[in-house]
Amino acid sequence: MSAQIATRPSRASLFRHLALKDWSLNQWPLLAYTFCGLVSLFLITSQNKVVYHSGFVVLISAVIVFGAHLVFSCVINETNNRTLPFVLSLPMTFVEYSIGKMLFAIGSFMVLWLILMGGIFLVTNSQEHMLAGMLPYFVITMGYLFVAFVLTLSVAMIAESHVWAIVVMSICNISISIVMIAIAGIPSIGGSMGQASANWSPAVIGLLSGEALLVIGLLLGTLFIQSRKTEFL
Amino acid sequence: MSNQLAISMDGVSKQYSHFRLDDVSIQLEEGGIMGFIGPNGAGKSTTMRVIMGLVLADSGEINVLGHAIPDDQARAKMSIGFASEDMNLYPTATLQWHMDFVRSIFPSWDQQYADALVKRFDLHHDLKIKGFSHGQKVKAQLLLVLARRPRLLLLDEPTTGLDPVARREVLDELMEVLADEERTILFSSHNTKDVEQLSDSITFIDRGCVIESQDKESYLERWRRIRFEVPEGSRTPTLPGVDSVQKAGRLVSMTTGNFEPDMPAILQDQGAVIHGVENMTLEEIFVAEVMSSRQGEAA
Amino acid sequence: MTEEFILSQSDGRPMYLQIMDQIKLRITVEDWNPGFKLPSIRELAIAAKVSVITVKRAYQELEGEGIIITRQGKGSFVAEIDGLGRQLREDELDGYLVQALEVAESLGLDIGTVRERLYEIAVDLGKMNGDET
DSSP, X not given: OOOOOOOOOOHHHHHHHHHHHHHHHHHHHHHHHHHHHHHHHHHTTOSSHHHHHHHHHHHHHHHHHHHHHIIIIIIIHHHHXXXXXXXXXXXXXXXXXXXXXXXXHHHHHXXXXXXXXXXXXXXXXXXXXXXXXXXXXXXXXXXXXXXXXXXXXXXXXXXXXXXXXXXXXXXXXXXXXXXXXXXHHSHHHHTTTTSSSOOOOHHHHHHHHHHHHHHHHHHHHHHHHHHHOSBOO | OOOOEEEEEEEEEEEOSSOEEEEEEEEEETTOEEEEEOOTTSSHHHHHHHHHXXXXXXXXXXXXXXXXXXXXXXXXXXXXXXXXXXXXOOTTXXXXXXXXXXXXXXXXXXXXXXXXXXXXXXXXXXXXXXXSOHHHHHHXXXXXXXXXXXXXXXXXXXXXXXXXXXXXXXXXXXXXXXXXXXXXXXXXOXXXXXXXXXXXXXXXXXXXXXXXXXXXXXXXXXXXXEEEEOOTTOOOOOOTTEEEEEEETTXXXXXXXXXXXXXXXXXXXXXXXXXXXXXXXXXXXXXXXXXXXXXXXXX | OGGGOOOOSSOOSOHHHHHHHHHHHHXXXXXXXXXXXXXXXXXXXXXXXXXXXXXXXXXXXXXXTTSEEEETTTEEEEOOOTXXXXXXXXXXXXXXXXXXXXXXHHHTOOHHHHHHHHHHHHHHTTSSOGGGO
């Protein structure tokens, strides 16, 4: 006749365990993509135009593939492999599960993203032949990749369907070239690319703020939709 | 046995596009074991998911071990062990990885018991789950819930697809659970023999509705097959409350779910010669219930 | 002792009857003598891998037949009746004889015929001499 009041682990502890679980299941591929990203930082210091451009291709690809792995192996697979009921049988609600997943996905993506951003700044400032004027352009492009990742993650978490995730991800990635051209087409950005110092113009600040707001909006919107779901499997 | 309810479902309904869980009410006392039976697609899995908070009902109240579901589901799940045949473990991880993971979250994990179960179930610590056979995967899931010693076990088809030895191992372990009077089991199964043998109470569901929910002995006692013979050319005797009648020439076999001791005498008064009045196995009752409920709909 | 309570999977009779039979068997072969304390309902349920209420019913029916006695708070005991084992054996035989008579009745045969048939079969099986009728 004991009325055991079950005390469950704290939210923080649960999120930590969920993140550790996801990390332990995905660490090798993620580390591999990070390594490629670091290699690309070396490539972009080259004075050889071909190597320089390849470096950027590798950099952007590393970011995209890292994000794709998180979305597919980490989010969609829980549904496809039917491990979701196992995780949801742990002492938490579905919203807490979503938050935990987001924390891991966004968290690990940001680690890579910040490493590469820091790397770009470092490399640009330490190499005389590299023009700091390109920095706003790089930063906005990287910001776009962040938004694209968060969008794909949100669609994957809400729709729990790899079809939708692939469609959204493909559209974002295919549009990268167009987006990059459009960004370069903005006078204060394109015009400053050849200069030795970065021009953080209002347009740049505006775009970056917009990207940040989009990310926050997407995450909050996703959590809201997740909390309205009546079925999680 | 404590009279507290481990599970209390009252008027639970859930609408899907092609299926409806309709006004489901179930009560399971602590310390008891309930067998949940019904045809495929009847709503057994859905009901268990509602109890776990994995599906939100449109209406009705659910209370598990004193916790309201879904509002207090996180705390309830500390005391519930759930395993289902449509649930998988992570294929690229080992059994040991899963054991470490569950242990890190549940302080009630009993490592000694877990190790004993690994041996008893003939499993391997260091093999990746994708290398397990179906039976081993089922047993691995059960190990992970059993080793936590939860107060309530919710098991969706725990013996389906297991070879006879594995089935024996699992059922033996489940019965050991009941040695603790405060632990409760709800399991769904196609294996009516297991349900008939192990259950204290039986809930029968078909097409989203609970047809019966009663203690097992009373339920089995309500059903009889009466075999009798009628003289050539005379009309077949009738009885109220009869479920089905099968005839082969002069021999008649009648099943009823509302047996009264005076029924054989009533038939005899109508000219029948009784050959036998027999109890029915749960499997026979299952078929009779489903057939008659389907015929009732067709009528 | 309780480990050998195994129910037959192929026996179609209700399980509580099978449990009752196994208990009666132990009393008949004098494993469990009058006054012996039966295992608790839960202990037996787990040993036999049957539900608790099935064992409870078996105990209740046995008590109704006077074969065991339940003392509140103390448990259940084999009834203190001399020769209980023998009595149970005779009861079992009676059960078969009643069945035989019922079948005979449904076939329209009288008791005299039943008795003759019994002797004929016994002779055929070599259990009696032909002159003993």
